[in-house]
Each structure stands twice: as structure tokens, then as C-alpha cells.
Amino acid sequence: MTIPEILSNEELRQHEFPVVRDKIFLAHAGVCPLPRRVADAIRRYAEQCTLGDQETSLPAFQLQRSRELAARMLQAQPDEIAFVGPTSLALSFVAAGLPVRKNDNILIYLDDYPSNVYPWMALADRGVEVRFLNIREYGRIRPVDVIGQVDEQTKLVALASCHFVAGYRIDLDAIGKTLRERGILFCVDAIQTLGAFPTTVEHIDFLAGDAHKWMLGPCAAGILYVRKSVQEQLAPMAYGWNNVRCPGFVAQEEIVFRPDARRYEAGTHNLLGLVGLHAALELMLEIGIDAVAAELLRKRSLLVTTLQAKDCTVLQADAPTPNASGIVSFHRPGGDMSVLHQRLESANIITSLRTGRAGQRYIRLSPHFYNTDAELQKAIELL
Numbered sequence: 001m002t003i004p005e006i007l008s009n010e011e012l013r014q015h016e017f018p019v020v021r022d023k024i025f026l027a028h029a030g031v032c033p034l035p036r037r038v039a040d041a042i043r044r045y046a047e048q049c050t051l052g053d054q055e056t057s058l059p060a061f062q063l064q065r066s067r068e069l070a071a072r073m074l075q076a077q078p079d080e081i082a083f084v085g086p087t088s089l090a091l092s093f094v095a096a097g098l099p100v101r102k103n104d105n106i107l108i109y110l111d112d113y114p115s116n117v118y119p120w121m122a123l124a125d126r127g128v129e130v131r132f133l134n135i136r137e138y139g140r141i142r143p144v145d146v147i148g149q150v151d152e153q154t155k156l157v158a159l160a161s162c163h164f165v166a167g168y169r170i171d172l173d174a175i176g177k178t179l180r181e182r183g184i185l186f187c188v189d190a191i192q193t194l195g196a197f198p199t200t201v202e203h204i205d206f207l208a209g210d211a212h213k214w215m216l217g218p219c220a221a222g223i224l225y226v227r228k229s230v231q232e233q234l235a236p237m238a239y240g241w242n243n244v245r246c247p248g249f250v251a252q253e254e255i256v257f258r259p260d261a262r263r264y265e266a267g268t269h270n271l272l273g274l275v276g277l278h279a280a281l282e283l284m285l286e287i288g289i290d291a292v293a294a295e296l297l298r299k300r301s302l303l304v305t306t307l308q309a310k311d312c313t314v315l316q317a318d319a320p321t322p323n324a325s326g327i328v329s330f331h332r333p334g335g336d337m338s339v340l341h342q343r344l345e346s347a348n349i350i351t352s353l354r355t356g357r358a359g360q361r362y363i364r365l366s367p368h369f370y371n372t373d374a375e376l377q378k379a380i381e382l383l
Contacts, residue, residue, distance in 0.1 A: 001016070001286060001287065002287070002288075002291070003287060003291055003292070003295050003369050003370075006369070006370050007370070007372055013370060013372075015036060016035055016036055016037065016370070017033070017035055017036070017370045018033075018036055019033035020370070020371075020375075022348060023348045023349070023350055024348065024349045024350065024371070024375040024378060024379055025350045025368075025371070026349065026350060026351050026365045026366060026367045026371065026375075026376075026379060027350045027351055027352045027364070027366055028196075028213055028214055028216075028326070028366045028367065028368045029164060029192060029213060029214070029326070029327050029352060029364060029366035030213070030352045030364075030366070031212050031213070031219065032212055032213055032214070032215075032216050032217075032368070034216065034217075034218065034276070035216050035280070035283060037279055037282075037283060038216060038217060038218070038276050038279045038280050038283065039276075040279075041275050041276060041278065041279035042218065042272055042275055042276045042279075045057065045058065045271070045272065045275040046272060054271055055268075055271065058271055058275065062275075062278060063083075063269070063274065064078065065278070066083070066274060066277060066278045066281065067079075067081040067083075069278065069281040069282065069285060070223045070225075070281060072285065073194070073199075073281065073284070073285065073289065074199065074200055074201045074207065074223075074225055075200040075201065075202065076200075076201050076225055077228065079228065079260035079261060079262075080201075080225055080226055080227060080228050080231075080260070080261050081223060081224070081225060081261055082223075082224040082225075082226065082261040082262060082263075082264040082265055083221070083222070083223070083224070083265060083269055083270075083274055083277075084222070084224050084264055084265060085210075085220045085221070085222055085270060085273075086115075086210050086219070086220045086222055087115050087116075087189060087191050087208045087209055087210045087222055088115040088119075089222075090208035090222055090223075090224040091115055091116055091119045091158070091187070091189060091208050092119040092237075093224065093234075093236075093237050093238075093264055094119070094187055094206045094208070094224075094226075094234065095119035095120055095122065095123060095158075096119070096122075096237045097234045097235040097236060097237050098123075098155070098156065098185075098233075098234065099233055099234075099235070100123060100126055100127075100128050100155055101127075102126075102127030102128075103127065103129065103153060104127075104128050104129070104153055104154075104155040105128065105129035105130070105131050105151070105153050105154050105155065106120050106123055106128055106129070106130050106131065106154070106155055106156050106157075106158065107131045107133055107146070107149055107150055107154055107156075107157045107158070108120045108121075108130065108131070108132065108133065108157075108158045108159070109132065109133040109135070109141060109159060109160070110132040110133075111138065111139065111163075111356075111357055112159065112160045112163070112164075112189065113160060113164045113189065113191075115189065116158060116159070116160055116189040120158050128155070129153075131149065133145060133146065133149060133159075134149065137166075137316075138163075138165075138166050138315065138356060139163030139165060139166025139167070139168045139315065139316065140163075140166065140168045140316060140319070140323075141159060141163075141168065141170045142170075142171075143170075143171050143174040143175050143178065146159070146175050146178075146179075147175075147178050147179075150179070150182065150184055154182075154184050155184070155185060156184065156185040156186070156187055156205075157175070157179055157184060157185070157186055157187070158187040158188075158189070159175070159186075159187075159188060159189070160188070160189040160190075160191075160192060161188050161189065161190040161192060161193040161199055162192035162193045162196075162197075162325045162327065163192070163327075164192055164327070164354075165315065165327070165329050165354045165356065165362060165364060166315045166316045166327075166329065167315060167316055167319070167324070167325040167326070167327030167328060167329060168316045168319055168323050168324075168325070169193060169197065169319075169322070169323045169324065169325050170323070171322065171323070172188065172199070172200075172203065172204060173202065173203050175203075176202070176203025176204050177203045179203075180203055185205045185206070185230070186203065186204050186205050186206075187204075187205060187206040187207070187208075188204050188206070188207045188208075189207075189208055189209070190207050190208065190209040191208070191209040191210055191213055191214075191222075192213065192214070192325065192327070193209075193214070193325070194209040194211075194213075194214060194215050194223070195211075195213070195214035195215030195216060195280075195284050195289070195292070196214035196289075196292060196293065196296055196325065196326050196368075197289065197292075197293045197296070197325065197326075198289050198290065198293065201225055201227070204225070204227070205226075205227045205230050206224075206225065206226055206227070206230075206234070207223075207224070207225040208222060208223065208224050208225070209222055209223055210222035210223075211223075211273075211276070211277045211280055214326070214368065215277075215280050215281070215284060216280050216283060216284065216368070217273075217276050217277045217279075217280030217281075218272070218273045218276035218277065218280075219273070220270060220273055221270060221273030221274055221276055221277040222277075223277075224261070224264060225261075226261050226264065228260075231260070231261065231263065234264075236257060236263050236264050236266070238264075238266035238267075239255070239266055240266035240267040241267065242262070242265050242266055242267050242268070242269075243257055243258055243262060243263045243264065243265050243266050244256065244257060244258075244266075245257075245258075287369065291369070292368075292369045295369045296325070296326035296367075296368070296369065297321065297324055297326075299326070299367050299371065299373075299376065300324055300325070300326060300328055302373065302376060303328045303365055303367075303376060303380070304317050304328060306377075306380050307328070307330050307380070307383075310332075310380070310383055311332065311333075312330040312331065312332050312383070313330060313331055313332070313333060314328060314329070314330045315328075315329045315330065315362065326366055326367065326368070327364060327365075327366050328364070328365045328366070329354065329362040329363065329364040329365070330362060330363055330365075331360060331361060331362050331363070332383075337353060337361035337362060337363055338353060338361060340363060340383070341353040341363055343382060344363070344379065344382055347382055349378070349379045349382065351363050351364060351365055351379070352364040352366070365379070
């Protein structure tokens with residue numbers, strides 16, 4: 001199945017993405033609707049679970065296969081992939097397990113999504129200096145901004161691969177490569193690019209991202225990537241039968257963790273969620289992330305041009321192509337964005353309403369590859 005096939009065959013589109021029958025869903029940067037094949041996979045597994053043990057109802061090889069699919073998407077190794085649930089939990093695991101010393105400093109961006117702010121702020125209680133990145137424009141983080149604000153005491157830089165409102169994608173390779181040369185760890189909240197744009201980990205040490213946005217998967221079924229070479233440094237923050245050696249479920253006198261990223265998976269998995277994640281990964285890899293990215297950039301160009309023609313102010317409208325994303329946030333000077341958001345919702349056009357630190361409200365549009373140009377035009381007409 002390809003994007004052109006989906007967009008040219010309405011019967012196929014409605015079958016694969018049932019939400020389009022009743023709604024124009026333009027809020028994939030929030031919480032996505034499930035594609036049919038993802039929902040069907042969860043449904044089939046749930047039905048199997050009525051007949052016996054939930055764990056044995058899942059084929060023994062599927063979790064490993066899911067790790068392989070996730071690793072393929074990230075260009076990582078399967079033994080670097082852990083399934084710990086939501087992004088907030090994964091980032092908290094990294095922050096809490098990080099070996100830090102008093103007077104170390106961490107560089108973060110205060111206007112990132114709170115999940116990638118609060119876990120790092122909590123390190124102040126351990127004597128760590130938490131620095132807030134200073135940049136010129138909301139959400140627009142350049143490599144020079146990052147490199148100019150680290151020093152010999154910087155332990156880690158934690159950033160989002162794409163800003164959740166401004167929609168600006170950072171240069172992960174340029175930032176990560178320079179940080180590694182300086183011996184600084186790099187942690188990435190990738191939830192706004194996984195499933196939308198190529199997001200690889202060649203120059204990243206830690207990465208987290210849930211499936212419920214662009215990957216078109218269920219909530220709390222996320223990926224935690226931990227580079228093999230730093231797994232011994234990052235202490236697991238939870239202990240259980242699954243990540244600590246206990247032959248025959250008999251506790252041992254010594255704590256010995258699994259030798260790979262499974263050391264961060266303390267107990268029973270969210271199996272229903274992981275079944276959905278597996279199906280979502282298969283779908284996204286079938287479509288092709290490069291193809292998805294190209295389609296999202298095409299839609300972005302259409303939206304930005306049309307919105308500006310209607311006297312709307314679009315955040316990061318001039319972002320270079322390597323930094324542009326599928327997120328288009330805008331406001332109309334003097335207009336009440338909450339009223340407009342409600343008007344769109346009343347017409348079954350689903351968008352997101354977001355607010356900046358200064359109080360400015362924005363309508364955020366985040367269409368996916370299966371949205372048609374006609375759907376985008378109908379949304380624009382209501383403006």
C-alpha cells in the first residue's frame with residue numbers, strides 16, 4: 001500500500017482509516033485515531049486472551065520482532081530498544097538513572113513539552129545545575145544555539161526532535177555529533193518525528209517516543225532507545241522479575257540485570273499496547289518514512305501558503321526544508337483562536353488549540369499522509 005494508492009482510492013482510504021468517514025482529523029501531533037489494521041490487531045489479541053493466559057496468547061517471537069521493527073526505524077540494534085510505556089516515563093527513567101555529580105549541568109529548553117522539562121528540572125535536588133536554553137525565536141533551536149551554551153561541566157543536553165507548537169525540527173546529526181566530540185550525552189524526545197520523518201540515532205545516546213501521535217499506534221506503547229555503550233552507565237530505576245535475573249522466579253542474593261536494554265523493563269509488558277505498536281510499526285514501514293515525510297512537507301507548503309494569503313501568522317513559516325515538519329501552527333491577529341477552534345470542531349474538523357508562554361493561542365494543524373487536499377481545503381474555507 002502506497003500513499004498515492006490511498007489518496008486516489010476513497011474506498012481504500014475509508015477502510016484503512018475509518019476516522020475519515022465522519023471527521024477531518026488534523027491533530028496527529030496530539031493523540032491519533034487508530035488505523036483499522038492496528039485496531040484489528042489489538043482486537044484479535046484481546047479475543048485470544050479470553051481463552052487463556054494473556055502472555056502465552058502472544059507469539060513468543062513477537063516482542064523480539066517488535067524490537068527489530070523499532071530498531072529498523074531508528075537505524076539502531078534490537079538490543080538497544082526497551083518498551084517502558086509513555087514518553088514521560090522513559091525520559092524520567094533516563095533523568096533518574098543518569099550518573100551525575102554536584103556541579104554538573106544539564107541544558108534543556110524550558111518551552112519544550114513538559115515531559116521533556118520536568119524530569120530534568122528534578123535533577124536540581126541532586127546538586128545539578130539545570131540550564132535553560134536561550135534562543136531568538138520560539139521553538140527554533142539551531143546547532144549554534146546549543147553548542148554556544150554548553151561547557152566542560154555539561155553532562156547532558158535534552159531536546160525535542162521537533163517543537164510541539166512551532167513545528168521546527170532540529171538538526172539531530174549536527175547537534176549530536178558535536179556533543180559527542182565534547183563528551184556530552186544527548187537525549188531526544190522524538191515523539192513529534194517518529195512515524196513522520198526519518199529519525200535515526202547515529203549521534204544520539206537516549207531517545208524516547210510514544211506511538212500515539214505520528215506512528216498511529218496506541219497510547220502508552222512507546223520506545224526507549226539506549227545506546228549500547230551507555231547502558232552500563234544508565235542505572236535502571238525499577239526492579240522486577242523481568243529485568244533482574246531470577247531463574248524459576250526465585251529471587252537471588254545478588255541483583256544482576258539483563259545485559260541489554262531489557263534491563264529497563266522491570267515487569268509485565270503492556271501487551272495490548274505492544275500488539276498495537278507492532279501493527280503500527282509494520283504499517284509505517286510499509287508506507288515508508290521517506291514517503292511520509294515528503295507528503296507531509298507537501299501538505300505543509302499548501303497550508304502555509306493558503307493561511308498566509310488569509311492574513312494568518314504562521315509559526316516558523318520560513319523554516320528551511322530540513323527543519324520543517326508536519327506541524328503548522330497559526331493565529332490571526334486580533335482573532336479569538338478558541339472560538340475558531342470550536343467552530344472547526346463543530347464542523348467535525350479536529351485540530352489542536354495550544355498556548356505559548358506569553359499567552360498567545362494558536363490553532364495547530366497536523367495532518368498525516370492519508371489526509372486529502374480536499375480535506376485541507378475544507379478546513380481552510382472555514383477560516
